[in-house]
Amino acid sequence: MASETAAVDLGEYKWGFHDEENPVIKIERGLNEDVIRQISAHKGEPQWMLDFRLDAYEVFLSKPMPNWGADLSGIDFDNIFYYLKPTEHNSRSWDDVPETIKNTFERLGIPEAERKFLAGVGAQYESEVIYHSLKKELEDLGILFLDTGQALLEHEDLFREHFASIIPSADNKFSALNSAVWSGGSFIYVPPGVRVEQPLQAYFRINAENMGQFERTLIIVDEGAYVHYVEGCTAPTYSSDSLHSAVVEILVKKGGRCRYTTIQNWSNNVYNLVTKRAVAEEDATMEWVDGNLGSKVTMKYPAVILKGERAHGEILSIAFAGEGQHQDAGGKVTHVAPNTTSVITSKSISKDGGRSSYRGLLRVNKTAEGSKSKVVCDALIIDPQSRTDTYPYINIMADQVDIGHEATVSKLGAEHIYYLMSRGLSEAEASALIVAGFVEPITKELPLEYAVELNRLIQLQMEGSVG
Amino acid sequence: MPDLVIRNLHANIADSDTEILKGIDLELSKGEIHAIMGPNGSGKSTLSHVLMGHPGYDVTAGEVLFEGQNLLDLGADERSRAGLFLSFQYPFAVPGVTVANFIRMAVNAHRKGGPDGTDDPIRIPAYRKQLMEAMELLEIDKSMASRSLNDGFSGGEKKRFEILQMAMLKPKIAILDETDSGLDIDALRIVSExxxxxxxxxxxxxxxTHYQRILDYVTPDHVHILMDGRIVRSGGAELAHELEASGYANISQGVSSDGV
Incomplete structure (x- = not known):
């Protein structure tokens, strides 16, 4: 049975409820080699994957905690559950999903969205994907959309060719952690020339207290193909912390296009430390649309490596930092090939003492002559208690390049709100409208359903705020 | 009773001892046009913002009744919905929100919360028709409806869009704060018409207004001269002409206790 109390007590966050746990497997708290061996054994993985995990674990132990970004000192790795299997099977029909879990996803609106406008859905609950679907006609076109663990077992060659090829486990401490204990996530392959017109969506739900969720996503968009992948996430509100640390690797081959949209709405007790990187080959386009509304701390900088000539990378980042939250977000682009182009647009909002940081890296290699890039980061501060910082790293090694960088910080002023109120809007309507307008360059890029959802979430966050 | 009654209105800059309005008395009804003229720093804009509910001023004495209701008890949004409108001298930009969407929200805010608490949002075709008619009246290019409100607008365009909002909200009493400033002669004619x-x-x-200019197009029934936070003289339209001829300095010297 779902518990309603948390959601009621905490008012604003609508998804703070949790279900009673009824796991098939729950490995004891904390991390050691044995835990990793148990995870791998439960999954029936080949030996090479266990070896990969154990190597990554060594790397994780050897790397210090990153100290250049948000405060991570509150993470207690010994107090986290690293693997929890909630159901026996990954179902293809919601009817086969246990009632409690199905109800949770219904409250989150997933089956409804699936009926209305999605090409396929993956639903992960704790460590495992418990539901997966892909429209029959897409399956017939040779598209693969399945959970990553299953992909390892069923498509080992394709999997092994690309897995950890873009983000090696030693990339950073949290990619190493993910590599050691990964479970779930989406594996997508779109064959040459195939365009998936409706989005594929994955939804990630943490339910248990002190849960660690470590999904691993791998997307391969073959030549001239297109896919839009959307992910959403929520968790119950608990007094102690949970950890979400994903790794997402994407390869967009010649002339292909991939758009990856995230609407992250974790509860305020989740550390969200995610590594996302894409490689775009010749004439390919990679777009990250990254919305961070929830979590306690987020550190996430979706990256694009423009490897082929004329490749294009685009990162739209929106962060909303409320009370007790630090959103350290942004994007990274590396221009490797000539005549590549990129745009990074970041919008952040800080409120009720929240802190948002834009952290971005733009790197243009010597080999990337003729490249163009534009970085725009705008911050909006709602009240004097809140904070915003900008850390734009720019490293240009080529000579013939066109680089633009703009940054603005604006404060939501009482006079600005007064102007809108003088037209009859209430104070809450006025401030929500200003914020909605501020993020409009990003919401207009979203499919209507997500734009509406994002605006609704922002409205919710802005309720009761004073200019 | 007149629709708007201002009695002995005193106001300070918020949280300070700086008094800007030092006892204003004024009565105004629907169908009437009053002009308030005064030099820079006399308190003209302060008066308009105090009436609208600007958070930057404290009313220290006096009262303002709007259709018999105590206006000073209401927030700026409630004053607007009650039928008061202020055309700002320096309107704010609202990036990312189109003129059409913004005005529709404002119109709907005015249609909200009837006596029975129900909403009555305007139907979009009817709204589009009204908006296009009002834009035509003010000779605004229709494509401007999809621009972000006041974002990158010239000073003159902003003023036109203030009057556009006035046309759409149909207030009972409108305060036009320096609407003529920043308008070239053609724009002044169009806005005045x-x-x-x-x-x-x-x-x-x-x-x-500071100048007589707009009053050549919009003829006032009453003219009041505001100096140092007080209305020092009131008269008919001819007072504006007298002022134009003799300047504020002379009017000021002529101030006597029978000024109001």
């Missing part, structure tokens, strides 16, 4: 079309038995106006 628009104002003349809108003012009528259902709407009165308080025109706040």
């Amino acid at each position: 628009g104002i003349n079309r809108l003012i009528g038995p259902d709407m009165g106006a308080l025109i706040i």
